[in-house]
Amino acid sequence: MKYLIFDTKKEASVESYKILKSLIDKNSTLGLATGSTPTDLYAEMIADYKAGNFSYKNIKSYNLDEYVGISYDHPESYHKFMDTNLFDHIDINKENTHVPDASAADLKLAVKTYQEELNNTQIDVQILGIGGNGHIGFNEPGTPFDAGVHVVDLKEETIKANSRFFDGDINLVPKQAMTMGIKDIMRAKHIILLAFGKEKREAIRSLVEGEEITENIPCTILKNHPSVYVLVDKEADFK
Numbered sequence: 001m002k003y004l005i006f007d008t009k010k011e012a013s014v015e016s017y018k019i020l021k022s023l024i025d026k027n028s029t030l031g032l033a034t035g036s037t038p039t040d041l042y043a044e045m046i047a048d049y050k051a052g053n054f055s056y057k058n059i060k061s062y063n064l065d066e067y068v069g070i071s072y073d074h075p076e077s078y079h080k081f082m083d084t085n086l087f088d089h090i091d092i093n094k095e096n097t098h099v100p101d102a103s104a105a106d107l108k109l110a111v112k113t114y115q116e117e118l119n120n121t122q123i124d125v126q127i128l129g130i131g132g133n134g135h136i137g138f139n140e141p142g143t144p145f146d147a148g149v150h151v152v153d154l155k156e157e158t159i160k161a162n163s164r165f166f167d168g169d170i171n172l173v174p175k176q177a178m179t180m181g182i183k184d185i186m187r188a189k190h191i192i193l194l195a196f197g198k199e200k201r202e203a204i205r206s207l208v209e210g211e212e213i214t215e216n217i218p219c220t221i222l223k224n225h226p227s228v229y230v231l232v233d234k235e236a237d238f239k
C-alpha cells in the first residue's frame, strides 16, 4: 500500500489524477465513487479532457452505489451526481456508464443484473472515498467480506453524516442503498482511496497503521489488496 499525505484536498486530487492516468489507457474500465471526496479528482479529469489530453470515448465506468428511494433527478442521487460532476463534461458514452439501478421496480432483479455486469467485467482502477466508520461504497461495518452487490440498511451514523447533503435533515436522507460488495471492490486491479478531513482520521489509521483486518471496519480488507494508493490531506492523516 502506498500512503501519501498532502497539505490540501486539491493537491492530493491532482496527484491522484496523475496516478490514475499512469494506470489506465483509452480502453480502460473505471470504478467510480460519489460524495464530496472525489470532486476535485473529477475536476482534474475534466480539465485534462478539455485540454485535449485524454478521451473517454472508449472508457467504461461502474459506480459503487446509489440510494434507494430517491429519483435519479434528485440533485443528491448518485446518477445526478455523476452527470453533474463528471459525465456531462467529458466525451464518455453514457451507454458505457453504469450506476446501480436502485430505483428499479424489481430491486432484486436490479441487484442480480448489476452483479452479472460486474462479474463480466474487469475494473482497472477503482476510486474510493471512505466513511468515518470505515465503510467503502455503502458496505457498512459488519458486512461480510465475501458480499457481492446488495441492498443495505444504512447505519445511523452514515445517515447523520450524509444529512449534510440533505439540508442537514436526517429525515430526508434515504435509509437504504444498493452497493457493490467488498468482493466486487477487491476484484479491481488497482484502488485509489482518497480521504479528507478529520472525520476520516480513525478510519485511515485502521487502514494504514492498524494490524487487524475486521468486518467491523470494512476498509481494513484493503490491506489484502495488491495495489492500493491511499491519498489524504493532513487532517485525515493520523500521525
Ligand SMILES: N[C@@H]1[C@@H](O)[C@H](O)[C@@H](COP(=O)(O)O)O[C@@H]1O
Binding pocket: 033, 034, 035, 036, 037, 038, 064, 065, 128, 129, 130, 131, 136, 137, 138, 158, 162
Ligand atoms: N456511499 C458514500 C461513499 O461511497 C463515500 O465514500 C463516503 C464518504 O462521503 P464523502 O466523500 O462525502 O465524505 O460516504 C458515502 O456514504
